Amino acid sequence: MENEKELRELADLMFPNVNKTIEDYEKMYPERNLEDGARVTRFAPSPTGFVHMGSLLSAFESCKAARDTNGIFYLRIEDTDQKRSVENGIVGILNDLKNFDIIPDEGMINEYESIGSYGPYIQSERKEIYHTFCKYLVLKGLAYPCFCKEEELNETREIQEINKERIGYYGSFAKCRSLTTKEAIQKIKDGEEYVVRLKSPGNFNNKIVLHDEVRGDIEFPENDLDIVLIKSTDKLPTYHFAHLVDDHLMRTTHITRGEEWIASFPIHDQLFSIFNFKKPKYAHLGLVMKIDENGVRRKLSKRKDKEASVEYYHKEGIPKEAVKLYLMTIANSNFEEWLDNNPDKDISEFKFDFKKISASGTLFDVNKLFNISKNYLSRLKATEIYDNLLTYTKEFDQEFYDILKNNKEYATLIFNIERESVKPRKDYISYSDIKNHVWYMFDEYFTNLTYDFVKITNKEEIKTIIETYVDKYLDLSDKDIWFNKIKEMCDTLGYASNMKDYKKNPEAYKGSVADVSTVLRVALTTKTNTPDLYEIMKLLGDSKIKERFIKCINA
RNA sequence: GGUCUGUUGGUGAAGUGGUUAACACAUAACCCUCUCAAGGUUACAUACAUGGGUUCAAACCCCAUACAGACUACCA
Numbered sequence: 001m002e003n004e005k006e007l008r009e010l011a012d013l014m015f016p017n018v019n020k021t022i023e024d025y026e027k028m029y030p031e032r033n034l035e036d037g038a039r040v041t042r043f044a045p046s047p048t049g050f051v052h053m054g055s056l057l058s059a060f061e062s063c064k065a066a067r068d069t070n071g072i073f074y075l076r077i078e079d080t081d082q083k084r085s086v087e088n089g090i091v092g093i094l095n096d097l098k099n100f101d102i103i104p105d106e107g108m109i110n111e112y113e114s115i116g117s118y119g120p121y122i123q124s125e126r127k128e129i130y131h132t133f134c135k136y137l138v139l140k141g142l143a144y145p146c147f148c149k150e151e152e153l154n155e156t157r158e159i160q161e162i163n164k165e166r167i168g169y170y171g172s173f174a175k176c177r178s179l180t181t182k183e184a185i186q187k188i189k190d191g192e193e194y195v196v197r198l199k200s201p202g203n204f205n206n207k208i209v210l211h212d213e214v215r216g217d218i219e220f221p222e223n224d225l226d227i228v229l230i231k232s233t234d235k236l237p238t239y240h241f242a243h244l245v246d247d248h249l250m251r252t253t254h255i256t257r258g259e260e261w262i263a264s265f266p267i268h269d270q271l272f273s274i275f276n277f278k279k280p281k282y283a284h285l286g287l288v289m290k291i292d293e294n295g296v297r298r299k300l301s302k303r304k305d306k307e308a309s310v311e312y313y314h315k316e317g318i319p320k321e322a323v324k325l326y327l328m329t330i331a332n333s334n335f336e337e338w339l340d341n342n343p344d345k346d347i348s349e350f351k352f353d354f355k356k357i358s359a360s361g362t363l364f365d366v367n368k369l370f371n372i373s374k375n376y377l378s379r380l381k382a383t384e385i386y387d388n389l390l391t392y393t394k395e396f397d398q399e400f401y402d403i404l405k406n407n408k409e410y411a412t413l414i415f416n417i418e419r420e421s422v423k424p425r426k427d428y429i430s431y432s433d434i435k436n437h438v439w440y441m442f443d444e445y446f447t448n449l450t451y452d453f454v455k456i457t458n459k460e461e462i463k464t465i466i467e468t469y470v471d472k473y474l475d476l477s478d479k480d481i482w483f484n485k486i487k488e489m490c491d492t493l494g495y496a497s498n499m500k501d502y503k504k505n506p507e508a509y510k511g512s513v514a515d516v517s518t519v520l521r522v523a524l525t526t527k528t529n530t531p532d533l534y535e536i537m538k539l540l541g542d543s544k545i546k547e548r549f550i551k552c553i554n555a
Numbered sequence: 556g557g558u559c560u561g562u563u564g565g566u567g568a569a570g571u572g573g574u575u576a577a578c579a580c581a582u583a584a585c586c587c588u589c590u591c592a593a594g595g596u597u598a599c600a601u602a603c604a605u606g607g608g609u610u611c612a613a614a615c616c617c618c619a620u621a622c623a624g625a626c627u628a629c630c631a
Contacts, residue, residue: 081631083630084631150629153628153629164556164557165557166558167557168557168627218560230629231629236629238630238631242631258631259559259626260624262558262559262626263558264626266558287624287625329567333567336568336579337569337579358567358568359560359561361624362567362568365566365567367566371579372580374592418592425592437592483589487589499588513589514588514589517590518589518590520589521589527590528591529592530591530592531590531591531592
């Protein structure tokens with residue numbers, strides 16, 4: 001009886017401004033009215049200004065998990081550690097997500113505003129809520145103020161290390177746990193700094209089994225650590241406590257997070273048990289790895305690896321659809337097969353399954369991403385390529401943008417070479433890569449040229465070939481006719497017009513139709529490898545062809 | 556030190572007791588072919604971390620070991 005009064009005094013002393021109860025908040029944030037099986041998921045980053053590949057995957061999976069069930073996906077900002085925050089950190093994250101079509105239903109929409117009725121969605125504005133929940137624990141004798149200084153904590157840790165004991169604040173190492181309520185009150189009144197710790201009811205020797213959606217059942221010892229709930233300096237909660245309060249009140253049903261959180265799973269389970277809250281389901285995702293220069297497998301680092309930054313793909317012009325396809329292939333192992341069988345369906349029709357997430361860390365495979373991107377781009381219509389490229393160059397290549405803008409029809413025809421067929425050309429890896437394949441089609445870029453004819457290097461011979469072609473064979477009305485004329489030309493000049501004949505008896509000829517074509521190709525484009533020469537000539541047109549031939553001969 | 560996770564060919568992976576261990580990317584060769592890209596065919600790789608056990612039978616179940624990783628903060 002007496003103790004209850006003391007606890008009351010202690011709780012009021014610690015949280016003088018709390019004037020609501022847990023019940024009040026339960027009413028403010030009632031259970032969501034969603035259809036059966038609807039998932040409520042979230043992405044909860046620190047406002048660091050950007051998203052890296054690992055978290056993008058996590059956000060993508062959370063979003064997909066919710067969308068599949070007509071659920072809710074929201075964005076919560078975890079800014080309880082001020083050191084992690086940067087200016088405009090939220091907008092940066094929002095942009096990165098938006099670049100990949102991940103748009104939260106609820107949560108922060110810029111630095112200061114949010115949508116949805118389960119907010120605030122930024123933790124620094126939820127202090128009162130955390131304090132209300134924490135005060136309840138103090139009142140119940142389930143949490144206590146801890147006055148241990150950093151040095152004392154380090155000291156006990158050292159002792160534990162030396163004695164090879166389990167490290168942490170628990171049992172007899174939890175000094176402040178045994179303080180009487182009176183003593184605690186006095187210390188606070190004396191102005192001593194303190195954190196609030198959980199008085200863990202757990203016993204390390206008890207085993208508990210927790211279920212992870214990805215890994216199945218995992219056995220742990222019960223948590224007996226008196227973890228910090230509220231920090232001393234800013235009175236903000238730790239991740240553990242914020243997770244409990246926020247995910248309960250925001251009615252999250254599925255927590256997707258990195259596997260680095262598995263270790264604290266028992267803590268979170270215990271917290272939910274103490275409050276008797278409905279427990280969310282947990283999916284712990286494997287880390288995204290890479291092999292570094294030394295052949296060592298390690299976590300993809302946003303500091304060292306350019307491909308870790310989501311911004312990189314945007315800049316490179318990898319279509320967001322391709323990135324999404326790639327993310328989906330690493331998210332669910334059966335996705336690739338599904339896509340093969342349903343090439344025309346949208347990703348949204350694929351049903352995401354937590355159980356199909358690989359438990360081991362995925363090696364990030366840029367080659368695979370490029371391949372997916374290449375295939376994706378090959379299936380687009382020429383007009384789509386044009387439009388998307390215009391958007392891309394507007395941001396990253398103003399000069400090319402202007403050229404494209406002024407030559408819409410011509411550019412679209414270029415992009416249409418060997419496209420829109422069953423077996424389309426696959427040479428564009430990304431939007432930034434397209435210029436490498438088409439620059440020579442634009443006079444603006446057809447300057448400062450060097451010609452390398454590879455095989456036929458005699459200048460007179462080159463001149464002869466070009467002049468012969470220009471004199472007699474500039475008819476582009478039909479591809480077969482055109483090519484037959486090239487062959488005729490070969491015969492007159494002493495080159496093999498038939499590759500098989502040439503291969504059988506190369507000595508008999510000066511070269512083959514391939515070599516002659518190469519001369520024409522290099523003269524017109526400076527490149528030995530291009531798409532179909534006939535198509536290119538048609539697009540260039542007579543006058544440009546002649547112009548370029550003359551330029552070449554005089555070079 | 557403690558707790559937990561993971562380990563199938565170069566890479567991503569399928570595969571939860573029963574034929575020659577899918578498939579995709581990468582690589583190589585050949586075919587097609589005016590070059591390239593694509594496409595077709597084929598090949599490729601000491602692939603089930605190691606050692607025990609259970610079983611008629613094990614990648615799959617059990618136990619050890621090794622290696623990698625995470626956590627063990629008033630960081631998330």
